[in-house]
Amino acid sequence: MATPQTGAGDPKRSLELLWRGYEPQQSRPGPKPRLTVDRIVEAAIAVADREGSCFGMREVSAELGVGAMTIYRYVPGKRELVDLMVDRLSKLGPDAPDLAAAGWREGLEMLSEGTWQVYLDHTWLLEINQRRPVLGPDSLEGYDFALSAFEGHDLPDREINLIVTAVMNLVTGTARQYLLGDSEDEAPESAEEDWWRAQGPYLERAVASGRYRHIARFADPGAWDITGHEAMRYAVARFLDGLAPRMEASRRKGTEFRLRFRLE
Numbered sequence: 001m002a003t004p005q006t007g008a009g010d011p012k013r014s015l016e017l018l019w020r021g022y023e024p025q026q027s028r029p030g031p032k033p034r035l036t037v038d039r040i041v042e043a044a045i046a047v048a049d050r051e052g053s054c055f056g057m058r059e060v061s062a063e064l065g066v067g068a069m070t071i072y073r074y075v076p077g078k079r080e081l082v083d084l085m086v087d088r089l090s091k092l093g094p095d096a097p098d099l100a101a102a103g104w105r106e107g108l109e110m111l112s113e114g115t116w117q118v119y120l121d122h123t124w125l126l127e128i129n130q131r132r133p134v135l136g137p138d139s140l141e142g143y144d145f146a147l148s149a150f151e152g153h154d155l156p157d158r159e160i161n162l163i164v165t166a167v168m169n170l171v172t173g174t175a176r177q178y179l180l181g182d183s184e185d186e187a188p189e190s191a192e193e194d195w196w197r198a199q200g201p202y203l204e205r206a207v208a209s210g211r212y213r214h215i216a217r218f219a220d221p222g223a224w225d226i227t228g229h230e231a232m233r234y235a236v237a238r239f240l241d242g243l244a245p246r247m248e249a250s251r252r253k254g255t256e257f258r259l260r261f262r263l264e
Contacts, residue, residue, distance in 0.1 A: 178228025
């Protein structure tokens, strides 16, 4: 089954739905509609959390307890619905931290941790091709939130975007490697533990042969016991280490004192 992607449907309809809250709302006489776009988006996310990105519109209808064709009165199809779902997962909660007050490094660390948690809670999001990004209100709010980590620094807009993109790529790339499950269409014949157990004898003989002398030097068996979260945090930390001189050089005068005052 093809991998869903954002921006694959009718852009006019997706944008109308994404920005519907900013349009004049017309009151209509009679009872309120049984469904809303928000309820459909929430139901679709719940279905995707269970079944992955290749869910069908019938499953969303069943989640809502309505007929198969009912949701088409609100959303044209799955392609536009995916745009709404991806945008919704960028929504900031009421407990979102103040990145500007935290400082650039802690702010970017919070950003990476928050993004990792979204992938952990909604792993199907890693299956979505986002080459055409969704530019809805929640997505823009999320990116505006990320940019607040650079408050108090004089950096070119392009460089700021490159930094945020680099952090997101580190998080997303690591999440894809560690969090994505097996494909249902091409499911492996054996469980993951059995697969690694089968490789054991071959790897032991390979190392004992002396052909892989650098690997053979690894004396700590725990060296291979790396979690996805640990790998992500290490990659982001080393990137931020390298970025630190540039960020400190770009700091506006007096910003450090104001930041310390706000934190205290």
